[in-house]
Amino acid sequence: MGKMDEIIIVAPRAQLFNNEELAFQGTLQDKKLVEEIVSNINATYTTMRRGDAEEDESFKQPIPYAVIKRGNEIFVYERLQGAGETRLHNKLSIGVGGHMNALEELETFEEVLMENLNRELEEELIMTTNEQPELKVIGLINDDEDEVGRVHLCVLVVIEVHENTVIEVRETDQLQGQFFPIEKLKLNPFYERLENWSKIAMDIL
Template sequence: MKEKVLVVDVDRLGELVTRDGLLALPLEYIKKTVELYGCFVPREEAERDESGRQIIPYVILRNEKRYLLMRRTNRQGESRLHDKYSIGVGGHINPEDGRNPWQAFERGMRREIDEEVNVDISSLEYLGILNDLSTAVSRVHIGIVYIAGVVFHGFNEKDKFTGSMVEFEELEMHREKMETWSQIVMNWLK
């Protein structure tokens, strides 16, 4: 069976889809939009269709002043992101994640974290909506960005990611090799 992913039609997202960056929109706004208009479509279609946005959790992992910096290997699923650095954990939301679109988002966010990394989470704070129109990958996705206070124990998918917790200054040294979403979030972290 083909994978299905959570999508909201761009017509339902209003002016959000024309704005670029990490947008400080109320969580209730995006939650209500996902609840009312979220649906699941085959991923293969969603990756090529700019009339919809795949809803992706993007969680920044922080321990005091250190952030998780990871590099996506060529064994990671999205070939357009191979060898890119990232400061966000997350991925696609599937129908199996919940009974309704928002519940699927919340449970899928936790599933994605658990799949990728071994962490103890002490806090989870919503930051905003990430919209990036600069690349083909980003034009079919919208990130719902959180920052999590964590104790990092390592990667669960060691063949797909490498990396460690680093100070912000080290993040800056890798900025040019980062996926665009990470670059956008770093501007907020400064």
């Protein structure tokens, strides 16, 4: 099965954003509004073939997007030419995440999101630490200005790891990564190479 035949979670945009009353551009951190949108996803999400979802702007694909923070550093990775998403090649990213699959044994969208996020972290990274990382949802990111963003909705998660944590990428033919100081990432040439969601996330970190 090709990746575009994968069955993923989607939510109808009209219900998700209450017929655009809750629509926003950039970041949303207001706790009440974030909870309302997440509640709408929980009530209306369904599944769709990924290839169809990528072409249908009437649906949003919720994507967990985890920023790994170690003190004043952020883990950054670069998508190499071997990576699957050609639209993001050679871009820098501070977010780890991916499309979500339905898990019938779990009751809520939040549980499904965290289970999918943990799977993505396990698939993409080797994390060596003696301390349990702390995960926190800090908001949503919506970017309707490009073709990737128009069909996705980012659920922004910050993972605080201990200063002794070592992280390596698993798929070295597709990704390379390392920690960078936050201050450095906010300056060019690094900032201009960040993918859109990463730029938006950096602005609030």
